[in-house]
Amino acid sequence: xxxxxxxxxxxxxxxxxxxxxxxxxxxxWTTFISATGGWTFSGTLLHLxxxxxxxxxxxxxxxxxxxxxxxxxxxxxLFLLTSLSSYFTDQYGATIDKxxxxxxxxxxxxxxxxxxxxxxxxxxxCLGVLPSAVVIGTKIDYGTLPSVLARKFLIIAxxxxxxxxxxxxxxxxxxxxxxxxxxxxxxxxxxxxxxxxNGVRKMKAARPxxxxxxxxxxxxxxDWNAIEKKTVTLIILGETARAANFSLNGYARQTNPLLxxxxxxxxxxxxxxxxxxxxxSIPCVFSSLGRKNYSDExxxxxxxxxxxLGYAKFSLLWRNxxxxxxxxxxxxxxxxxxxxxxxxxxxxxxxxxxERLLLGLEKRIAAAEDDLVIxxxxxxxxxxxxxxxxxxxxxxxxxxxxxxxxxxxxxxxxVAAYDNTVVYTDYVIDQAIALLLKNPQVDTSLxxxxxxxxxxxxxxxxxxxAPFVISPVEQRHVPxxxxxxxxxxxxxxxxxxxxxxxxxxxxxxxxIFHSVLGMLQVSTSVYxxxxxxxxxxxxxx
Numbered sequence: 001x002x003x004x005x006x007x008x009x010x011x012x013x014x015x016x017x018x019x020x021x022x023x024x025x026x027x028x029w030t031t032f033i034s035a036t037g038g039w040t041f042s043g044t045l046l047h048l049x050x051x052x053x054x055x056x057x058x059x060x061x062x063x064x065x066x067x068x069x070x071x072x073x074x075x076x077x078l079f080l081l082t083s084l085s086s087y088f089t090d091q092y093g094a095t096i097d098k099x100x101x102x103x104x105x106x107x108x109x110x111x112x113x114x115x116x117x118x119x120x121x122x123x124x125x126c127l128g129v130l131p132s133a134v135v136i137g138t139k140i141d142y143g144t145l146p147s148v149l150a151r152k153f154l155i156i157a158x159x160x161x162x163x164x165x166x167x168x169x170x171x172x173x174x175x176x177x178x179x180x181x182x183x184x185x186x187x188x189x190x191x192x193x194x195x196x197x198n199g200v201r202k203m204k205a206a207r208p209x210x211x212x213x214x215x216x217x218x219x220x221x222x223d224w225n226a227i228e229k230k231t232v233t234l235i236i237l238g239e240t241a242r243a244a245n246f247s248l249n250g251y252a253r254q255t256n257p258l259l260x261x262x263x264x265x266x267x268x269x270x271x272x273x274x275x276x277x278x279x280x281s282i283p284c285v286f287s288s289l290g291r292k293n294y295s296d297e298x299x300x301x302x303x304x305x306x307x308x309l310g311y312a313k314f315s316l317l318w319r320n321x322x323x324x325x326x327x328x329x330x331x332x333x334x335x336x337x338x339x340x341x342x343x344x345x346x347x348x349x350x351x352x353x354x355e356r357l358l359l360g361l362e363k364r365i366a367a368a369e370d371d372l373v374i375x376x377x378x379x380x381x382x383x384x385x386x387x388x389x390x391x392x393x394x395x396x397x398x399x400x401x402x403x404x405x406x407x408x409x410x411x412x413x414x415v416a417a418y419d420n421t422v423v424y425t426d427y428v429i430d431q432a433i434a435l436l437l438k439n440p441q442v443d444t445s446l447x448x449x450x451x452x453x454x455x456x457x458x459x460x461x462x463x464x465x466a467p468f469v470i471s472p473v474e475q476r477h478v479p480x481x482x483x484x485x486x487x488x489x490x491x492x493x494x495x496x497x498x499x500x501x502x503x504x505x506x507x508x509x510x511x512i513f514h515s516v517l518g519m520l521q522v523s524t525s526v527y528x529x530x531x532x533x534x535x536x537x538x539x540x541x
Contacts, residue, residue, distance in 0.1 A: 005139070006139045006140060006141035007138060007139065007140055007141060008140075008141050008143070009066045009071060009140050009141065009142050009143070009148075010063070010066075010151065010155070012066070012071070012075075012135075012138065012140055013059050013062040013063055013066050013071070014055070014059050016058075016062060016075055016078070016079075016131075016135075017055045017056075017058035017059040017062060018055050019131065020058055020078070020082060020189075020190060021051060021054045021055045021058060022051070023086075023127060024082045024083065024085075024086040024127060024189055024190075025086065025187070025188060025189060026086070026089075026090045027089045027090045027093065027187050028089075028184065028187040028188045028189070029051075031181060031183065031184060031187055032047075032050065032177070032181075032184060033047060035177040035178075035181040035184065036173055036174075036177050037173075046170055046173055049166055049169070049170065050166075050170075053162060053163060053166045054188070056159050056162050056163070057159065057163065059155070059159070060155060060156050060159035060160075062074075062075075063152050063155045063156060064152070064156070066142070066152075067142065067148075068140075068142045071140065071142075072135055072136060072140070075131075075132070075135045076132040076135055076136065078190055079127065079128050079131040079132045079135070080124075080128040080129070080132060081128075081190065081193060082127070082128075082189050082190045082193075083123055083124050083126075083127035083128030084120075084124060084128070085189040085190065085192065085193045086123070086127065086189055087119075087120050087123045087124070088115075089187055089189060089192075091119075091405070091406070091407060091462075092384075092406065092461075092462040092463050093455070093459075093460050093461035093462055094463065094465065094466075095183050095186035095187060095192075095465075095466045095467055095470065096186055096187075096189070096192040096193050096196050097186050097192070097195075097196050097199070097467040098195075098196050098199030098200055098203065099275060099276070099277050099279070099280050099465065099467065099468070100186075100196060100277060100465040100466075100467070101193065101196035101197055101199065101200050102200050102203070102277070102279045102280070102296070103277035103278060103279040103280070103465050105200065106278075106279045106323070106324070106326065107323055110338075110350070111323055111382065114384060114385040114388075114404050115384065115404060116404075117403075117404055117405050119405060182467075182469060182470045183466070183467075183470045186466075186467055186470070203295075203296045203297060206297040207296070207297055207300045207301070208297070208300065208301040211300070211301060211302060211303060211330075212301055212302045212303070213302075213303055213307070214288070214302045214303040214304070214307060214308060214526055215303065215307065215308030215311050215312075215524045215525070215526045216311050217311075217523075217524050217525055218308045218309070218311040218312040218517075218522050218523070218524035218526075219312060219522070219523050219524070220312050220313065220371070220520070220521060220522060220523075221521035221522075221523060223521070224491070224520075224521040227443075227491055229441065229442060229443050229487065229491075230368055230369075230370065230371055230372070230441075230442045230443070231371045231372070231442060231443045231444070231445070231488065231491070231520070232365050232368060232371075232372045232373075232374070232436065232439070232442050232443075232444045232445075233372070233373045233374070233444070233445045233446070233447070233516075233519075233520065234374050234376060234432055234436065234444075234445070234446045234447070235373065235374070235375045235376070235446075235447050235448075235516070236375075236376045236378065236428075236429060236432060236446065236447070236448040236449075237282070237375055237376065237377045237378060237449070237450075237451065238378050238380045238381075238425065238448060238449060238450035238451065238478075238479065239278070239322055239377070239378045239379055239380030239381060239382050239450065239451060240380050240381040240382045240383060240450070240451070240452065240453070240454045240464060241380055241381050241422065241425060241450035241453065241454075241478060241479055242381075242450075242453035242454045242456075242474050242475075242477060242478065242479075243269065243271065243450075243453065243477045243478050243479045244453075244474060244477060245415075245418060245419055245422050246267075246422060246479050247260065248260065248267040248269075248479070248481070249267070249269045249479065250269075253397065253419055255419050255422040255423050255426060256422070256423075256426045257423070257426065258426050258427060258429075258430035259426050259429060259430055259481070262430070262433065262483065264483060264484070264496075265433075265481055265482075265483045266481065266482050266483070266496065266499055266500050266503060267479070267480075267481040267503060268479075268480040268481065268482075268502070268503050268504075268505070268507055268533075269503055269504050270477075270504055270505065270506050270507060271449070271477070271478050271479065271480040271507045271508060271509075272476050272477065272478070272506075272507070272508040272509070273285075273450070273451065273452045273453065273475075273476050273477075273478045273508070273509055274290075274291045274294060274508070274509035274510070275291075275451075275452060275468060276452045276453075276464050276465055276466050276467075276468055276471045276475040276476060277452060277464060277465040278322070278323070278326065278451050278452070279326055280294075280296075281451035281452050281509065282325060282326040282328050282451055283296065283299040283300070283304070283326050283327055283328055284299065284509060285449070285451070285509040285512050285513070286304040286305045286306065286328040286512075286513065287299045287302070287304045287305070287513065288302075288304070288305075288513050288514070288526050288528075290510040290531075291468075291508065291509065291510060299327070300327060304328055304513075305328075305512075305513050305516060305517075306318070306328065306329055306330075306331070306332045306373075306375075307330075307331065308517065308522065308524060308526060309373055309516075309517075309520070309522070310331070310332070311524075312520070312522045312524070313370065313371070314370065314371050314372065314373045314520070315368060315369075315370040315371065315372045315373070316332045316333060316372075316373055316374075316375075317332070317333045317334075317335065317364070317372070317373075317374045317375070318332050318333065318334050318335070318374075318375045318377065319334075319335045319336075319337060319357050319374065319375065319376050319377065320334065320335065320336045320337065320338055320377045321337050321338045321352055321353075321354055321356060321357050321376075321377060321378055321379045322338060322377045322378065322379055322380075322382075323338075325375075325377060329375065337352060337356045337357060337359070338352050338379070339352070340352055344356075345359060346359060350388075351379075351388050351389075352379070353379075353389075353390065353391055353424070354376075354378045354379055354380065354424070354425070354428045355427070355428055355431060357376040357377075357378065357428070358376075358428070358431055358432060358435055361374070361435060362435055362438060362439065365435075365436075365439050365442060365444075366439060366441070368442065371520075373520070376432070378425070378428070380421065380425060380450065381418055381421035381422065381425065381454060383418070383454060383462070383463055384404040384406055384462070384463060385404050386400070386401070386414070386417035386418045386420070386421050387400050387401065387402045387417045387420070389420075389421040389424065390420050390421055390423070390424035391424070394420055394423050394424040394427065395420050396419070396420055396423050397416040397419045397420055397423075398413075398416050398420075399413050399416065400413055400416045400417035400420065401413040401414045401416070401417050402417075406457075406462050411456070411457040414456055414457060414462075415456050415457075418454065418456055429446070429448055429481075432446055433446055433483050436483075436485065437485065440487075442487075443485055443487035443488040443491050444484070444485045444487075444488055445482070445483065445484040445485065445488045445519065446482065446483040446484075447480075447481075447482050447512075447515075447516065447519075448479065448480070448481045448482075449478060449479065449480040449481075449509075449512060450478040450479055450480075451478070452464050452475055452476070452478060453473075453474050453475045453476060453477055453478055454474060454475065455472055455474050455475055456474065458472055458474055459472060478509075480507065482499075482519075484519075492519060492521070492534070492538060493538055493539035494534065494537055494538055494539075495537045495538070495539060496537075498536065498537035499533075499534065499537040502533065502537070505533075507533060510531055511531050511532070511533050513531075514527055514528045514529070514530075514531040514532045515531070515532050515533045515534055517532070518532035518533075518534045518535055518538075519534050
């Protein structure tokens with residue numbers, strides 16, 4: 001197609017390696033150069049040598065698979081996937097690891113569509129489709145098997161020696177750079193997404209076939225059962241809400257105008273999430289594992305909070321306006337209100353707003369025959385299309401970014417759009433409390449927390465999903481607040497002054513599982529009172 005002359009496979013692999021190193025790793029190289037002292041004359045040798053060694057390593061890996069019927073398909077897949085990986089790394093500062101890959105694979109089509117843009121198409125064509133077409137059209141000389149094996153051995157041996165020489169020569173500079181900038185390993189593509197995909201594959205393979213019951217001994221406190229009035233607890237699971245942008249936490253903009261007026265609301269200011277992506281945080285926060293002990297395999301191998309509450313004879317409902325519950329609601333009554341329907345209340349053409357989660361709940365609460373726990377899973381502040389997350393009347397700050405290409409917007413307009421989502425969340429939570437107050441025949445409570453935070457341009461990072469060990473605080477610091485009706489507080493014998501005094505305590509998602517059991521007075525062997533934020537503020541029963 002492109003030439004009638006055959007090209008040796010060694011030339012093809014070295015050319016492909018050079019292209020992958022130089023054209024698809026803008027973010028890696030800018031970060032690496034900055035981490036090693038910037039552009040200096042003395043640093044030029046290190047930077048050029050680093051580029052050369054990466055090309056050599058890429059080439060060694062491709063050499064291992066440079067056989068007829070294998071090399072071309074691998075190169076095509078590499079160019080296509082690496083063009084996409086490169087786009088998201090360069091555009092949003094995304095660092096790709098197993099958790100990020102899991103989040104990508106488990107997201108829904110509508111969320112993924114928000115990341116689609118003209119520049120993505122251009123990059124996919126230029127760096128994905130066109131190189132793939134060249135590979136397909138190139139005639140490759142693979143040589144005879146004996147000579148091929150000999151050349152492969154020589155290339156790999158020389159590559160190993162080059163790597164050893166490089167590390168020996170520049171170890172004093174490279175060691176601190178990679179130690180202080182651990183994100184580098186998640187920025188180099190295609191190695192980042194290959195490792196991530198392999199990690200997800202291993203994780204899924206390790207998932208158990210059966211789920212171990214947990215909390216089957218769960219029972220409500222006898223005193224709790226002795227009260228005739230039923231209880232209703234709303235757990236509002238926020239999405240992508242960073243605590244730093246809640247005025248309840250000291251943010252300069254008034255993003256919580258309604259909740260600020262509620263004297264009976266207790267807000268906690270120092271809360272850390274279990275993960276930086278929904279696919280990790282939700283299974284983790286609804287499990288008893290805690291962040292340090294959490295793994296996807298462990299979480300999938302045992303039942304979580306909702307199952308324990310079910311054993312304690314609570315009626316359960318999970319309402320979703322997001323991309324699913326990631327296994328946390330398995331076996332629970334489930335309602336999906338996220339799909340736009342023509343003429344449906346709370347929906348526009350391609351978006352259902354979070355207030356739709358409240359529709360019909362008043363009747364549901366009034367008709368409840370048992371104590372009821374309802375989880376409302378918000379769309380919240382999910383980006384990058386922040387301006388789509390709220391109705392137009394909640395556009396309090398502006399001008400707002402109305403593009404998923406965040407590089408086309410100023411940081412001020414991105415933050416303004418995000419802050420408007422927080423204003424809307426403030427409204428939804430306030431409306432939920434008002435709804436609960438309309439039902440004096442039941443004792444009611446509300447717990448709100450977010451799954452993770454969001455980067456809005458700090459350190460040139462956007463969105464979320466960074467590996468936890470290198471994640472910025474903006475992706476981990478999340479809001480947490482609790483509200484209880486007077487009847488619920490009396491039932492619990494809660495000292496609200498004591499609880500309010502704990503508002504600045506260092507808390508985390510680890511506290512949620514046990515605090516919910518504590519506030520609902522559930523006795524079970526899986527309950528840890530040390531992690532219950534209410535425990536020390538509850539009077540004698």
